[in-house]
Amino acid sequence: MKKGTKLSVAARREENWGWIMVAPTIIGLLVLNLWPFVQTLYTSFCEHLGFGHYKFIGVQNYVDMFQKPEFWKATWNTIYFCILTVPVGLFLSLLVAMLLNAKIKGKGIFRTIFFLPMVCAPAAVTMVWRWIFNAEYGILNQMFGLHVNWVTDSKVVMIACAVVAIWSNIGYDAVLLLAGLQNISKSYYEAANIDGASKVTQFFQITLPMVSPTLFVVMIMRLMASIKVYDLIYMMVEETNPAVTSVQSLMYLFYRESFVAGSRGSGSAIVIWTVLLIGMITVIQFIGQKKWVNYDV
Amino acid sequence: MKKIPRILSLVLAITLLLSVAGCGASDGKTHLTFQIWDVAQRDSMQAICDAYTAKNPDVVIEVQVTSWNEYWTKLEAAAESNTMPDIFWMHTNQILYYSDFGMLADVTDLYDDVEPNFYQDHFSEISIGNAQGSDGRMYGVPKDKDNIFLVYNKEMFDAAGVAYPDEEWTWDDLVSASQTIYDKTGKYGYMAYNDDQMGYWSFVYQAGGCILTEDKTRAGFDQPGTKKGMEFYVGLQDYDWCPKQAYFAETAPGTAFFSEIGAMYIEGNWELMNKCINFPNMDGKWDIAPMPKCPDPVSGDGRATISNGLCYSTAAHGKTKDIALDVLKFFGTEEAQLLASSYGAAISAYNGTEQPYFDAFDKAGYDINVEMVMDQFEYGVQNVNNSAKPKWKSPVLDELNKVYNGQQSLDSALVNMQDIVDTETAKKLAGD
Numbered sequence: 001m002k003k004g005t006k007l008s009v010a011a012r013r014e015e016n017w018g019w020i021m022v023a024p025t026i027i028g029l030l031v032l033n034l035w036p037f038v039q040t041l042y043t044s045f046c047e048h049l050g051f052g053h054y055k056f057i058g059v060q061n062y063v064d065m066f067q068k069p070e071f072w073k074a075t076w077n078t079i080y081f082c083i084l085t086v087p088v089g090l091f092l093s094l095l096v097a098m099l100l101n102a103k104i105k106g107k108g109i110f111r112t113i114f115f116l117p118m119v120c121a122p123a124a125v126t127m128v129w130r131w132i133f134n135a136e137y138g139i140l141n142q143m144f145g146l147h148v149n150w151v152t153d154s155k156v157v158m159i160a161c162a163v164v165a166i167w168s169n170i171g172y173d174a175v176l177l178l179a180g181l182q183n184i185s186k187s188y189y190e191a192a193n194i195d196g197a198s199k200v201t202q203f204f205q206i207t208l209p210m211v212s213p214t215l216f217v218v219m220i221m222r223l224m225a226s227i228k229v230y231d232l233i234y235m236m237v238e239e240t241n242p243a244v245t246s247v248q249s250l251m252y253l254f255y256r257e258s259f260v261a262g263s264r265g266s267g268s269a270i271v272i273w274t275v276l277l278i279g280m281i282t283v284i285q286f287i288g289q290k291k292w293v294n295y296d297v
Numbered sequence: 298m299k300k301i302p303r304i305l306s307l308v309l310a311i312t313l314l315l316s317v318a319g320c321g322a323s324d325g326k327t328h329l330t331f332q333i334w335d336v337a338q339r340d341s342m343q344a345i346c347d348a349y350t351a352k353n354p355d356v357v358i359e360v361q362v363t364s365w366n367e368y369w370t371k372l373e374a375a376a377e378s379n380t381m382p383d384i385f386w387m388h389t390n391q392i393l394y395y396s397d398f399g400m401l402a403d404v405t406d407l408y409d410d411v412e413p414n415f416y417q418d419h420f421s422e423i424s425i426g427n428a429q430g431s432d433g434r435m436y437g438v439p440k441d442k443d444n445i446f447l448v449y450n451k452e453m454f455d456a457a458g459v460a461y462p463d464e465e466w467t468w469d470d471l472v473s474a475s476q477t478i479y480d481k482t483g484k485y486g487y488m489a490y491n492d493d494q495m496g497y498w499s500f501v502y503q504a505g506g507c508i509l510t511e512d513k514t515r516a517g518f519d520q521p522g523t524k525k526g527m528e529f530y531v532g533l534q535d536y537d538w539c540p541k542q543a544y545f546a547e548t549a550p551g552t553a554f555f556s557e558i559g560a561m562y563i564e565g566n567w568e569l570m571n572k573c574i575n576f577p578n579m580d581g582k583w584d585i586a587p588m589p590k591c592p593d594p595v596s597g598d599g600r601a602t603i604s605n606g607l608c609y610s611t612a613a614h615g616k617t618k619d620i621a622l623d624v625l626k627f628f629g630t631e632e633a634q635l636l637a638s639s640y641g642a643a644i645s646a647y648n649g650t651e652q653p654y655f656d657a658f659d660k661a662g663y664d665i666n667v668e669m670v671m672d673q674f675e676y677g678v679q680n681v682n683n684s685a686k687p688k689w690k691s692p693v694l695d696e697l698n699k700v701y702n703g704q705q706s707l708d709s710a711l712v713n714m715q716d717i718v719d720t721e722t723a724k725k726l727a728g729d
Contacts (some may be wrong), residue, residue, distance in 0.1 A: 049728060050398050052377035134547050152543035154702070239694060240491050241546035242702035259370055260691050262394075 093173035154246035180214030341640035396430030437608025439646035479538035485559035501526035502601035516718035604677030
């Protein structure tokens with residue numbers, strides 16, 4: 001349609017209805033996502049005096065934040081958590097997806113079992129894992145005759161949290177990857193078999209390139225979720241736990257600032273910092289994907 | 298085109314109608330909500346509500362229980378949007394924050410028509426202090442009073458051949474009894490963990506120190522008595538008979554005690570009935586004793602127990618404020634407080650209404666020396682608070698945590714804790 005062309009009455013009516021149809025989503029997005037973001041941005045430049053009263057203080061929250069050792073520790077903890085969970089999680093999910101894609105008996109049951117953690121409430125999952133990890137009475141230490149303080153030793157607590165995170169997410173990621181795997185045409189493998197390519201070669205030359213777009217999406221989602229990790233750590237590690245500073249993520253710190261101490265200004269500054277962090281990492285990923293993600297079918 | 302506004306207005310009209318219908322309950326009565334955080338006190342709270350509604354049949358009160366952590370997040374959000382529950386419990390941790398911001402109704406003159414000196418005549422100084430704002434006005438009707446004491450396992454004391462703790466017990470007795478029990482039975486002695494109200498606070502006051510100065514404007518972590526109390530308390534985890542902080546992060550002292558793993562811990566009287574009901578197999582195996590005293594305090598007689606108390610409050614600008622105030626007025630009377638006591642969940646604040654609390658244990662057949670709690674009020678210390686407490690409570694706990702896991706010395710923690718409390722308090726005072 002050319003510019004300046006007047007729409008017929010019917011076309012205009014249709015356009016209006018189009019807007020009405022998408023209105024719920026757009027309004028929801030604006031009211032529930034965009035507006036709170038703007039508010040958070042504003043709040044990060046304010047001091048919270050109490051009960052919704054704010055005083056504008058410029059960048060003071062950010063200045064204070066960058067000087068706090070706990071803040072840098074929390075940033076590192078968050079990145080460390082990502083390093084621990086994302087590569088291992090992706091590798092295991094891909095492995096599970098490939099196994100579920102293979103010709104094995106009871107595939108449906110396995111798929112259900114691997115997907116089950118996704119259906120459980122994270123809080124309930126964590127409570128069970130806490131009992132497994134319990135240093136005195138936990139099944140893990142009892143079974144292997146160990147005496148590791150899984151959730152109270154500052155050196156291992158992050159690994160314990162990472163294990164739970166990986167365990168909870170494998171099923172969901174595997175289902176997504178499975179969908180990607182099933183889109184690969186069988187003919188590639190048949191041709192490879194005729195040419196005498198080994199299974200390993202087939203994996204690296206066919207499976208990996210063909211599933212890479214799905215893998216990329218899963219990786220971005222997993223990274224974002226890992227940077228935003230909160231509920232798991234909050235449930236695993238209480239405030240009086242001596243290891244809390246070694247595992248406290250940015251979102252945990254945000255919770256303690258905003259809701260325990262009531263300093264919503266500095267809490268919002270942490271959120272904005274996290275948004276920037278996610279933004280930066282995602283940009284790097286989109287640049288990096290050109291090197292390894294294959295969109296040609 | 299005209300159709301769209303017409304449809305919109307219709308939708309709007311229907312929503313409006315529905316919301317109006319939702320507000321005015323169809324029975325023509327006034328519906329009040331009453332928010333509390335302790336599920337163990339639901340019955341006693343329901344009882345006093347029923348007593349009120351029996352006299353005022355046009356009022357319906359619904360008791361709602363929210364867990365402690367959620368309670369404060371919810372209440373603050375509700376306060377911001379002026380949708381607070383009609384009646385709710387207020388805690389000393391938060392009352393100054395809420396009252397200084399004008400969120401709570403002033404109830405100082407609530408009883409002026411019947412008894413002008415009502416509060417002074419019927420409540421202890423600590424109870425009144427726990428319900429006061431920074432300006433000295435009353436922002437809640439005193440509900441209960443509590444203190445903390447030593448809980449001990451009689452069987453373990455018997456097995457180790459150690460005499461039960463009594464009011465003459467000192468810190469030295471606590472240490473030597475713990476050692477003997479550990480040596481003879483292999484069980485833990487006194488389980489001292491990182492906590493303020495249930496931990497080092499009482500010991501600091503016993504040693505003649507303080508957490509906040511009298512005028513609440515500064516911390517007392519730089520005072521010799523405070524240092525003495527903290528050194529003793531924090532040092533307890535150096536003994537073999539005390540579990541380490543890492544242990545307590547996974548197992549609460551109360552859990553360890555009632556699993557018969559340790560011989561002693563500190564508990565508050567509000568938990569007693571709950572513990573009796575939940576651990577029937579431990580009935581008769583345990584008892585309670587006064588807080589051990591400091592043998593050589595810097596000042597004072599070495600005795601102290603942190604005494605806290607809640608109050609009933611209502612919002613300053615609530616829609617049903619008048620009726621809510623009338624309910625509060627009833628909740629503060631001897632009749633309501635006697636009734637609340639009789640459930641054994643909390644000791645009512647009104648002087649002379651305590652006995653039913655103690656009787657409740659006899660009636661239920663629990664063999665515990667509960668009367669001792671009453672004697673301890675004599676040297677009770679008001680639960681520490683000032684208006685900046687929500688800001689400094691967690692950071693102070695973190696500093697002490699670093700001492701427990703060996704990241705810093707107690708001396709440097711004391712300096713930091715002093716600094717944290719002083720800075721936050723000064724900020725708060727400057728903001729007012």
